[in-house]
Amino acid sequence: xxxxxxxxxxxxxxxxxFLASLDxxxxxxxxxxxxxxxxxxxxxxxxxRKLKEIMTAHYFQARYADGAVPVAWVTSGFPVEVLRPFxxxxxxxxxxxxxxxxxxxxxxxxxxxxxxxxxxDLCSYARTDLGSxxxxxxxxxxxxxxxxxxxxxxxxxxxxxxxxxxxDHFQVPLVLVDTPYVYGEAKPHHIAYVRAQLEELxxxxxxISGRRADPEALAAVARKAKEGTDxxxxxxxxGKSRPxxxxxxxxxxxxxxxxxxxxTDTCNDYYxxxxxxxxxxxxxxxxxxxxxxxxxxxxxxxxxxxxxxVATLLATRGFNFVCTSYTNAWAEAGSRIDPEDLIGSAAxxxxxxxxxxxxxxxxxxxxxLSREYGVDGAVLHSDRSCKPYSIGQVDLKERLAAETGIRVxxxxxxxxxxxxxxxxxxxxxxxAFMESFE
Amino acid sequence: MTRKEYIAQQRDRHGRKSIAVLPIHYPKEVLTALDxxxxxxxxxxxxxxxxxxxxxxxxxxxxxxxxLAFLSSGGADAVDGVLFPHTCDSIQGLATLATDFGGWGKxxxxxxxxxxxxxxxxxxxxEAELRSLVRELEPFAGRSLEPDRxxxxxxxxxxxxxxxxxxxxxRPRLAVADKELYALLRRGEWLWxxxxxxxxxxxxxxxxxxxxxxxxxxxxxxxxxxxPALLEVLDAAGAYVGADDYAAVGRRVVRATNLAGxxxxxxxxxxxxxxxxxTRSADHGERIxxxxxxxxxxxARGVILHVLKFCEPELFDVPVLRRAFAERGVPVxxxxxxxxxxxxxxxxxxxxxxxxxxSAGRAA
Numbered sequence: 001x002x003x004x005x006x007x008x009x010x011x012x013x014x015x016x017x018f019l020a021s022l023d024x025x026x027x028x029x030x031x032x033x034x035x036x037x038x039x040x041x042x043x044x045x046x047x048x049r050k051l052k053e054i055m056t057a058h059y060f061q062a063r064y065a066d067g068a069v070p071v072a073w074v075t076s077g078f079p080v081e082v083l084r085p086f087x088x089x090x091x092x093x094x095x096x097x098x099x100x101x102x103x104x105x106x107x108x109x110x111x112x113x114x115x116x117x118x119x120x121d122l123c124s125y126a127r128t129d130l131g132s133x134x135x136x137x138x139x140x141x142x143x144x145x146x147x148x149x150x151x152x153x154x155x156x157x158x159x160x161x162x163x164x165x166x167x168d169h170f171q172v173p174l175v176l177v178d179t180p181y182v183y184g185e186a187k188p189h190h191i192a193y194v195r196a197q198l199e200e201l202x203x204x205x206x207x208i209s210g211r212r213a214d215p216e217a218l219a220a221v222a223r224k225a226k227e228g229t230d231x232x233x234x235x236x237x238x239g240k241s242r243p244x245x246x247x248x249x250x251x252x253x254x255x256x257x258x259x260x261x262x263x264t265d266t267c268n269d270y271y272x273x274x275x276x277x278x279x280x281x282x283x284x285x286x287x288x289x290x291x292x293x294x295x296x297x298x299x300x301x302x303x304x305x306x307x308x309x310v311a312t313l314l315a316t317r318g319f320n321f322v323c324t325s326y327t328n329a330w331a332e333a334g335s336r337i338d339p340e341d342l343i344g345s346a347a348x349x350x351x352x353x354x355x356x357x358x359x360x361x362x363x364x365x366x367x368x369l370s371r372e373y374g375v376d377g378a379v380l381h382s383d384r385s386c387k388p389y390s391i392g393q394v395d396l397k398e399r400l401a402a403e404t405g406i407r408v409x410x411x412x413x414x415x416x417x418x419x420x421x422x423x424x425x426x427x428x429x430x431x432a433f434m435e436s437f438e
Numbered sequence: 439m440t441r442k443e444y445i446a447q448q449r450d451r452h453g454r455k456s457i458a459v460l461p462i463h464y465p466k467e468v469l470t471a472l473d474x475x476x477x478x479x480x481x482x483x484x485x486x487x488x489x490x491x492x493x494x495x496x497x498x499x500x501x502x503x504x505x506l507a508f509l510s511s512g513g514a515d516a517v518d519g520v521l522f523p524h525t526c527d528s529i530q531g532l533a534t535l536a537t538d539f540g541g542w543g544k545x546x547x548x549x550x551x552x553x554x555x556x557x558x559x560x561x562x563x564x565e566a567e568l569r570s571l572v573r574e575l576e577p578f579a580g581r582s583l584e585p586d587r588x589x590x591x592x593x594x595x596x597x598x599x600x601x602x603x604x605x606x607x608x609r610p611r612l613a614v615a616d617k618e619l620y621a622l623l624r625r626g627e628w629l630w631x632x633x634x635x636x637x638x639x640x641x642x643x644x645x646x647x648x649x650x651x652x653x654x655x656x657x658x659x660x661x662x663x664x665x666p667a668l669l670e671v672l673d674a675a676g677a678y679v680g681a682d683d684y685a686a687v688g689r690r691v692v693r694a695t696n697l698a699g700x701x702x703x704x705x706x707x708x709x710x711x712x713x714x715x716x717t718r719s720a721d722h723g724e725r726i727x728x729x730x731x732x733x734x735x736x737x738a739r740g741v742i743l744h745v746l747k748f749c750e751p752e753l754f755d756v757p758v759l760r761r762a763f764a765e766r767g768v769p770v771x772x773x774x775x776x777x778x779x780x781x782x783x784x785x786x787x788x789x790x791x792x793x794x795x796x797s798a799g800r801a802a
Contacts, residue, residue, distance in 0.1 A: 117757035119774075121497070121748050153553060157527050160553055160719050161754035168722055168758065176719075178560070180550040180567075181530050183537075189566035190550070196559035358534035384497045387750075391502075391531030394493045395539040412495070 001067065008061060008068035008089075016057025023056065024049055040315035042287045045246060047254070047274040054270055055256050059140040065089035066144035070209045073146040073166065077155040077353050078177065079346040081225045081263045081337070082201055083148075085217035086209035091143060092260045093166075097128040101304030101416035103139050106131075110417060124385040124416035126162040133169055146170055148208050150201070152177040154356040156388045173208070175201050179350060182357045186348075195347035202343070222339040222346075225263035229334030231271035232258045236331050238278040239322040240373050243287030244295070245278045248321030249311040250288060252302045258330045293318025294437055297369055297406075299325045299396070300381035300389045301415040306423070313427060317434050323373040325365055329354045359392045363399055370404045376437065377407040379430075384414040409433040441477060441628050445516045448475050448630060455579060456517040457547075460505060460532070461662070462685045462717050464523045464549050465568055467705055470631050471591035472572075472579040477517055478627035479505055480686060483664045483777040487511045490541055494532075499748040500777035501662075502528040510541035519545035519578060524553075525717045526751055545578055547571060553719040556710050565706055588701040592708065594631050595692075601638035602626070602691045606682050607735070610655060611647040616669035616679050623687055624663070654797050655680020655736050659729065659759065660744030660773075661752055662686040667781045668744070668773075668789070675793035681736035683729060684744075685752075689715045716751040725755065726762040733768065740769040740796035742789075747776050769796055 065071045072088040074080055080090050100106055106124055109131025114120055116134070118127055132138050149172060151163040160176060167174040177197045180190040202213050235254070238245050246254075254274060261267035281287075296314070298321045303310060311321070336349035354365060370378065378400060380393045393410060401408040411429060414420035439447070448454040456475035469476045481504040488511025491503045508514060520542055522533035536542040549571055552560035572583050602623060605612065612619065622641055626634040654677040663669065663684050672678060682688035695711045697704045714720030714728050732738070741763050745752045756772065763770045771792040773785060 113757075117760045117772075119753045119756070122750060122753055126754075157530075157553065157719075158750055158754075161716075161750060164719065164722065165754065165758070176554045178553045181524065181533075181548075183534060183548060187570060189563065189570060192566070193552070193559060193563035196562065197557075200557065200559055358538055359531075360534075360538050382495055384495075387498055387748075388527040388531060391494055391498060391528060392535045392539065394495070395535065399539070 004064065004068040008064040011064045012057055012061035016060035017053055019060055020053035020056040023052065040290055040312065040318075041247070042290055045250060045254075045274070045277060047270070047277050050270060050273060051254055051256065054261070054266055058260060062089060062091055062140070062144050063142045064144075065091075066147070070147045071144045072148040072150050073163075074150040075152050075155060075159045075163070076259050077333070077350060077355075078150050078152040079198065079350045080150075081221045081342060081346060082198055082218070083150065083205055084221045084263045085214055086205045086211050088148070088205070088209065089144065090260065091146065093129040094125050095256060095260050096132070096138065096140065096143065097125040097416060098304050099139050100128045100132065102307070104305050104418060105137070105139065106305070106416045107419055109135060109137060120417075120419075123156075123158045123162070124414055124420075126158060126165075128416055129162065130165055133166065146172055148172060148204065149174040150177075151175070152179060152350060154179040154350050154353040156355065156386070173204060175204050177201065177350070179353075179356050182351060182361075184358065186351050191347050191351060194351050195344055198343045198347055218342045219339045221263040222337050222342040224265065224268055225334050226337045226339065228258055228262055228264075228267045228271060229331060229337070231268055231275055233331035233335075234275045235271055235278055236323065236327060238275070238282050241282035242374070243285065243289065243292035244320055244322040245281035245286060245288060247288035247311060247315070248296075248298050248324045248327065249302070249307055251324060251327040252307060255327050255330055262334070287320070289315050289318065289320045291318050292320045294377060295320055295322045295373060295375045297321070297323050297325070297366065297373065297375045297378040298381065299366060299378060299393070300383045301326055301386055303381060303413045303421065304416055305418045306413070306421060306426075309423070310426070310430065313430055314434065319377075319434060321379075322375060323369045325354065325362075325369065328365065328369060355388050359396065362392070363396055366396065366400050367404060370400065370406055375406060377409070377433070379409050379411055379433070381415075382410050382412040384412070384420050385417065386415060407433065407436055442516045444628065445475065445477060454630070455519070457519045457521050458509075458514045458517045459521045460523060460525065460529050461501060462523065462525050463551060463690070463709075463712065463715065464521055465571070465705065465709070466631070467588065467591040467595050467708070468568065468572055468575070468583065470594060471583055471587040472575055472581060474575065474579050475630055476521075476628070479508065479514065479520075480627070480662050480664070481505060481777045482508055482513075485778050487513050493535065493541075497748060498528050499746055501746065502532045504777055506532055506536055506541055509536050514542075517544075519547060521547045521549060524548070524550040526749070528748075547574055547578075551709075551718065555719075555721045555724070561706070561710075564709060565702065568705065585701050588705065589697070591631075592697050592701055592704050594635065595708075596695065596697060598626065598631055598635050598638065599691050599693065601635065601642060603693055604642060605638070605645075606688060606691065608647045609678065609680055609736070610650045612645045613648055613651060614645050615673055617666055617673070620663050620666065620669060620679075620687070627686070651678065652676075653678045654740070654793060655738045656740045656742055656793075656796070657681040657683060657729065657733055657736060657738040658742045658744055659683035660685070660742075661746040661749055663744070664775070664777055665781055668785075671781060671786050671789050672793065675790045676797060677793040680738045681732035683713070683732060685715055685717060688732075689713045716755045719751070722755070722758050726758070729759065729762070730766070733766070738768075740771065740792060742771045742773060742792070744773045744775065747774050
């Protein structure tokens with residue numbers, strides 16, 4: 001146990017950063033002597049190197065987490081602030097699945113679970129994660145075995161079915177935070193229900209970690225989480241500048257710490273650095289694109305395996321995604337957190353996640369983002385794998401276009417599975433969409 | 439009599455309001471006690487009526503797509519309101535899409551039942567949610583929920599469940615085709631409960647238990663027995679539904695609850711006593727034990743998993759169930775269906791081949 005803990009600490013403090021540096025060094029070497037490619041994008045963000053270092057360290061440390069500290073696998077919308085004071089190492093299967101998506105590993109991983117009877121119509125994140133569990137294949141070397149599965153239905157109910165499958169596999173406790181959907185206003189007994197479940201969660205966390213809940217520690221993590229959320233919001237807000245100092249696509253990658261490291265100093269230090277860099281770029285007129293001619297809004301998850309090709313296609317004609325409803329969701333998640341009442345405020349905050357609220361609320365967010373970021377158009381990703389995010393988009397498209405006067409495109413794809421993607425068809429649609437601006 | 443005529447008759451004769459209810463689990467006893475007729479909306483099956491279906495992507499289940507088309511084309515205008523239970527993400531999305539963005543202009547209600555196995559928090563929440571729903575329904579119904587009426591409604595629904603359970607349990611000895619039996623059972627989706635009970639009683643008298651019928655019993659688990667032609671195909675192939683685990687039918691037959699004492703507590707007890715269902719995120723072990731008991735009781739020789747395409751709660755349970763049945767050596771046929779489409783020749787052939795196989799006693 002002591003040795004394992006030492007390995008874990010060493011991996012996080014030394015091994016991970018060293019690996020990231022090594023990787024950066026290799027890239028520099030490979031790039032040396034090469035003629036820089038012509039690109040429609042602006043100069044890369046300096047912070048990117050730090051992001052890689054943080055996330056490499058996080059996943060490298062995770063390899064040594066089981067046996068060293070309690071490990072929780074958590075859904076992206078889970079109030080992780082409640083777990084951190086108990087010393088849990090949090091693993092985000094969705095974040096891991098996104099990495100698999102970027103590296104186009106999903107078809108192979110999905111095949112493995114389709115052979116077990118899982119339908120291809122199920123969420124590709126779930127198939128990817130379950131596929132990784134049964135095959136042991138992962139781009140991060142190894143994922144630690146969980147001691148606890150922590151699932152919150154505020155992003156979808158899919159996560160509950162998915163985590164039950166994980167619980168069957170690992171035979172570990174599954175804690176559920178079931179968040180009643182908000183139509184209009186959340187009812188008091190809905191919030192009370194979520195609060196009661198968070199209190200149950202504390203008792204489970206105490207039992208598994210062997211630590212007593214410390215109100216001071218809970219408040220400290222809550223303060224950090226709230227600050228992290230605010231910093232992330234500041235980063236996103238720089239996209240209002242013309243030109244935007246980065247692209248929405250950058251935002252998809254830079255959101256990793258607010259998802260996976262929320263409530264930690266590492267997360268907040270990183271976003272301070274990123275915010276300062278973005279503000280500096282905005283002040284100096286350095287854009288995410290070399291020439292920003294049109295500003296767009298993206299709705300729904302990214303198409304991880306094609307994120308760069310879609311962005312490049314658009315960027316070559318001066319179209320930049322300056323805001324996305326998805327990355328914005330992480331700027332709102334912690335805004336209601338009150339460090340003086342973590343449990344109560346988390347109940348309220350995590351019930352009001354974008355995907356747990358009705359369509360008028362969603363339209364309001366899209367409308368506000370369109371206005372505040374001054375967009376000329378929007379692409380709504382109709383995501384086969386994410387029904388809660390996608391149902392209603394046909395109406396949202398019409399309403400957003402009618403109410404704001406912007407052009408809106410509905411683009412069908414999948415967030416992780418390239419088998420549900422037709423590149424030519426998508427290129428045609430995107431090209432026609434861009435031509436409509438001329 | 440069509441549903442529309444029946445709804446009108448209930449209004450004219452009894453002054454009853456009616457409410458369309460999306461699948462699956464809802465407190466029907468409360469509606470009965472408030473004198474509200476529940477008319478369930480399972481799609482409806484067939485091609486979508488009107489253009490509303492196009493407002494939801496084709497990769498969403500047909501129950502939801504058809505329901506939106508039906509509601510927005512005026513198909514449910516005969517009822518006075520709609521109730522959306524918290525069945526899945528898609529029905530949850532439909533509830534806001536139809537009511538907020540057009541498709542349903544009358545009163546709408548939600549019943550956000552808790553997910554997962556019972557916990558202290560979910561028990562407390564369920565009662566609060568039910569009481570909240572009642573508060574919203576009372577002005578709609580024009581009456582308050584009196585404890586005596588709730589107690590009477592509970593007794594009525596318990597009796598209905600006893601009759602339904604008796605018919606399902608006696609299935610091998612009933613000289614009636616599945617199609618006819620299911621037509622009767624599914625009339626409970628829209629008849630006033632007392633009328634349904636009368637029909638059930640009459641059927642029990644008409645179909646006395648006789649000798650064990652010829653044919654191979656199978657256990658069918660799925661969402662809803664659509665299209666009904668599947669039952670005919672089974673029958674023609676020499677099999678019958680010996681055990682039912684359809685969400686629309688068997689999973690809503692509550693057996694043996696204690697109705698004595700406070701009717702509210704009895705209502706809660708009935709909710710928790712319902713057979714395990716994927717849409718309530720029942721514990722896998724509990725589901726497997728339940729299905730095992732159904733297999734044992736019915737002597738079913740095979741299992742048909744009849745899953746609605748894109749139905750996530752059901753689809754996620756399929757691997758677990760397949761594994762459990764495989765461990766018992768029980769052959770499984772997996773059928774994926776949609777409401778729009780009829781039964782394809784391919785499905786018919788697969789059902790026939792499956793029945794032939796289990797009739798010959800071969801394991802899959």
